[in-house]
Amino acid sequence: MQVQSLGDKILNGDRRALARAITLVESTRPDHRAQASDLLEYLADSNRQAMRIGLSGTPGVGKSTFIEAFGMFLTAQGLRVAVLAVDPSSTRSGGSILGDKTRMDRLSRDPNAFIRPSPSRSHLGGVTRRTREAIALCEAAGFDVVLIETVGVGQSETVVSEMSDLFLLLLAPAGGDELQGVKRGIMEMADLILVNKADGDLKPAATRTCADYAGALRLLRKRPQDPEGYPKAMMVSAIQEHGLTEAWTEIQTLTRWRRENGHWDSRRRDQAVYWFEEEVRQGLLARLRQSPAREAMDGLRQAVASGQDTPDRAAKRMLDDYLGG
Numbered sequence: 475m476q477v478q479s480l481g482d483k484i485l486n487g488d489r490r491a492l493a494r495a496i497t498l499v500e501s502t503r504p505d506h507r508a509q510a511s512d513l514l515e516y517l518a519d520s521n522r523q524a525m526r527i528g529l530s531g532t533p534g535v536g537k538s539t540f541i542e543a544f545g546m547f548l549t550a551q552g553l554r555v556a557v558l559a560v561d562p563s564s565t566r567s568g569g570s571i572l573g574d575k576t577r578m579d580r581l582s583r584d585p586n587a588f589i590r591p592s593p594s595r596s597h598l599g600g601v602t603r604r605t606r607e608a609i610a611l612c613e614a615a616g617f618d619v620v621l622i623e624t625v626g627v628g629q630s631e632t633v634v635s636e637m638s639d640l641f642l643l644l645l646a647p648a649g650g651d652e653l654q655g656v657k658r659g660i661m662e663m664a665d666l667i668l669v670n671k672a673d674g675d676l677k678p679a680a681t682r683t684c685a686d687y688a689g690a691l692r693l694l695r696k697r698p699q700d701p702e703g704y705p706k707a708m709m710v711s712a713i714q715e716h717g718l719t720e721a722w723t724e725i726q727t728l729t730r731w732r733r734e735n736g737h738w739d740s741r742r743r744d745q746a747v748y749w750f751e752e753e754v755r756q757g758l759l760a761r762l763r764q765s766p767a768r769e770a771m772d773g774l775r776q777a778v779a780s781g782q783d784t785p786d787r788a789a790k791r792m793l794d795d796y797l798g799g
């Protein structure tokens with residue numbers, strides 16, 4: 475397939491072309507990488523921007539249920555919604571938490587939605603680049619909202635927040651010392667905490683959990699990118715589709731404020747720089763792992779492992795030898 479004709483179909487919002495292009499960016503074959511890179515360059519001129527919303531939560535908290543309900547709510551307003559997943563678990567166990575069950579059945583049949591499960595057999599670095607490129611493809615295809623979903627495992631929340639305009643944390647109601655379950659760093663990333671399952675018997679627990687988090691958020695240092703009163707904690711019920719309008723209103727309020735105050739653009743600029751540096755870091759490591767540096771690297775790794783050399787000294791020697799000291 476010619477890059478240009480694939481690109482034109484994507485610009486026309488063709489979902490099958492979009493799916494094919496994402497398969498292309500996921501491929502590690504050098505000729506595919508070259509085509510993917512040409513395609514992204516061809517599409518970059520379109521300058522289309524979606525609202526990129528990151529969403530995280532541990533398994534079982536209701537991410538798929540929420541994304542389906544929220545996605546349907548958005549498409550009902552005439553918006554086009556894409557859902558991507560960053561699932562580091564697929565790298566470790568070989569099985570994907572986010573991908574292997576039939577998820578979001580109704581949303582997947584909605585002509586204004588596009589859902590792409592996480593690729594398997596890839597390390598987080600690979601998934602990360604593929605997701606960033608998939609976001610760019612979805613934007614070129616004219617999607618208004620791109621939801622990037624992840625489970626709270628390892629680095630994945632940081633990665634997703636670094637590619638999102640807004641970051642939502644989905645929690646389930648719990649009794650007792652619930653707060654200890656969420657790391658401070660993740661709280662600090664969140665723009666909106668959504669306590670899900672605020673329905674039926676769980677409603678009182680959800681109310682308490684929400685109040686606890688609202689209190690905890692007030693104790694965090696105020697961030698320059700937030701107007702007064704943010705980040706917020708609120709309750710939703712994905713199953714009963716309650717709180718979706720309110721959540722969307724908060725997202726829009728925050729978005730408008732950040733756009734008007736320059737924080738929207740500056741966040742994207744900072745993220746571009748972050749990913750540039752990340753690519754340099756990954757690229758350097760990948761090249762150092764090729765011969766002849768590979769042998770030196772293996773030797774130094776063993777020296778560090780056996781305590782013959784310190785990590786700092788070995789790293790400095792490696793860099794001096796290959797970059798000039």
Ligand code: GDP
Nearest residue numbers: 532533534535536537538539670671711712713
């Ligand atoms: P995920 O693993 O985070 O994607 O969670 P799922 O969306 O698969 O939901 C896990 C379980 O929680 C399922 O049994 C859902 O039916 C249930 N669930 C999800 N949202 C709600 C909700 O709003 N209220 C209640 N009561 N249960 C929910």
